[in-house]
Amino acid sequence: MARIPRPPAPARRDSVRNSPAKIDPTEAHRLASAGAALLLDVREAGEHAEVHAPGALLVPLTALAGLTGPTGPSGSAPGPGAGSSPVEAVRTAADGRPVLVVCRSGNRSAIAAGLLDALGVPAMNVTGGMRAWSLAGLPMHSGACRCGGAI
Numbered sequence: 001m002a003r004i005p006r007p008p009a010p011a012r013r014d015s016v017r018n019s020p021a022k023i024d025p026t027e028a029h030r031l032a033s034a035g036a037a038l039l040l041d042v043r044e045a046g047e048h049a050e051v052h053a054p055g056a057l058l059v060p061l062t063a064l065a066g067l068t069g070p071t072g073p074s075g076s077a078p079g080p081g082a083g084s085s086p087v088e089a090v091r092t093a094a095d096g097r098p099v100l101v102v103c104r105s106g107n108r109s110a111i112a113a114g115l116l117d118a119l120g121v122p123a124m125n126v127t128g129g130m131r132a133w134s135l136a137g138l139p140m141h142s143g144a145c146r147c148g149g150a151i
Ligand SMILES: [Zn+2]
Pocket: 052, 053, 054, 055, 141, 145, 146, 147, 148
């Protein structure tokens, strides 16, 4: 008896080719300052403290992707925490609005936007990151203020 091998998946999920939508910094700032979108900064806290877009919610990519170091089993984990994951927190903060993801140059934000999209949180990548944001002459904060909150 010939066993039928498991057929290959017909639709190949290529996360590289299926890149998230993009938005330029000027448009991102316009939407975010109008309250029509949530600006999400996925850099590390130290980078955010140097300079950031006003009102950007700080959630480092490492936290968003669940890569925040080893969480030892001996640690006092409060529970399953499914409802308190960074992704769920972003979903709650976005409240149905698109999430505009920014980083330093646009690489980490592309990853984060793809991750959020895949989890059902509509997200767009701010092209060029804070570098392009700065070049566009858009307003910026320097210092460790948490004007947009942090997760
Ligand atoms: Zn600020």
